[in-house]
Amino acid sequence: MKNNISQPHAHAHARAVIFDDGWSNAKCDLNILPARGQKGRGAVSNIDGRFERHIHQAVDDGWLGQLMEDAPPRIKTTLGIDGARSVITRNQSPDVPFDRSINPYRGCEHGCIYCFARPTHAYLGLSPGLDFETRLFWKPEAASLLRKQLSSKAYNPAPIVIGTSTDPYQPVDRDKKLTRDIIKVLTDCQHPFSIITKSALVTRDIDLIAPMAARNRASVAVSVTSLDHRLSNLLEPRASAPHRRLDAIRKLSDAGIPVTVLAAPIIPGLNDMEIENIVAACADARACAISHIVLRLPLEIADLFEEWLEANYPERKDKVMSLIRQMRGGERYQSEFGNRMRGTGPIAELIAHRFKLARKKYNLTGRSMDLDCSGFKRPSADGQMSLF
Template structure:
């Protein structure tokens, strides 16, 4: 009897091609065909659609502390674990392995959230030992992925931050961020909020492959326009830049972002830690078989001959001639369009714990 691995190929609306087990699992799983259903008419049918399942995150805190020298924040909140956007290159995918889940399709279909995030955050901010520092949302998974429309976990978190006059920043690919302008706008007016939109391509077809469930490039630029018009400091991130896939669009993305009202821009070179190396390779071979080998070669040229180098100071930008050329092009574009504005200094002086003054006066 012949038993062969079954290759299902890309799923419509999903990014990863497979659902291989995480790196901590002792056993692997492979979908196989033993040949017994050779005459089954269902063999030629497309695989069933994968539905998104939302579970409960039971963590007792919502504020995460960061010690990485590569990122400009000390504290962050990620309302969701996993991300429905389906970006195959997402550097957060390997975190699903800690839950015994795959960094592939599980990451974008089996999500977790904290229904009581607002209450937990209120308790953390009310702690007398808490020292306020800007809180970044969207540093790991997107706070405005599709399920946020119904769950409103991110909105509830923003409401608490506004209640405490606590400064925050947001990074997202979701145009849904404009829904919360009634919170973000007033906080920005007080110098307590800033937003980054991730714009990786202007090509709708490429976006459908790279980020299947994220807002379209047009809607993201519309969001930049709306935020900027409302007085919110708004930047764009071209993250990631992938050699031979979207690097040719650097200047176009910067020009479109400037026209939409962005006041600053940044980028991150493609990162492929842990399982993402294999997921990205599978994705390339499925969607860009004509250039997969070339893309991987260029990526290695930015990482000292490897697919990834996690060294501090290098992992965001890479090194070597290819990485240097990308950095130069981006830098020239940013200076030419005056998208080199400094990150806004968010005001920490107004932080207050609601009711604390009244409570003290009763003592």
């Protein structure tokens, strides 16, 4: 049984709430049911977005019985159409070394519990929880829209990053090949680009990426969060396994494509003990650079992450959240530019120092976006290339 409750958001671990049905003076003390995760999904629940007028809580009305002992029904992934009229997104953040990006998909089936893009689903009236990883949207006209934007005389080329919010190589791209279509447009125009992914599917497009990389017009960043298969599977349930990401780094590097590793996020008390091993493994896979980002918990992600900890690492929950607060001035998150990626305080400084020493030991640098824009060939609006 579910009820709408008009009150501030109640956490999933709450045991009871007072419910007024509006028809009588009596109020009922309802037992709120704990959220139950699903195999292959990151979020434990489908919490309501911050713009919703009501919250929804599952409660035990005494009639559920055996139903609560059974596994919850599987939620299938659906794919809708994003009718965006442009494909290049601009940003002015001083925390990132680029000002434009492309995200072929909204929502991401990888289901990373920490994904900072989850709150964007609230703009669609959907949940940043399970909806974000099961109700996806794609941009079927992305390639033609990109060509149109590049054809504008007002457009000045600068490196475009593909996959800043959601992974361009999530499972649905095996069929849609939307990311490959976008890369084709960029290669036709000799427009510099970089790709961010945690999927081994990126190796499918080596034939397009490598020739651009040979001209210093393409690079790839692969996210490696953990070498522990169990932890990785819980954090990022439908992303490529750690050994497959390392193999992808090696294949990309062997093809002459510069590969940066993003050790992100670093979660104190969960994967920070792996820092040196991650750097060593990525150096062995012939990555040329590595950088890190500490866990970010903006908006709804904070509640989702605490639910995830309670469901998967209850014995570590208090310690992990305490360490996170020590990096965030006593809060679960701070959004200020300059601090949001790295955190502050002794814990954040120690993490940064360990990465600095590990990079020096294995001769890895920080991330670079120094790509060549001089060869850009502006397409015409009808898709033909300009002769000049």
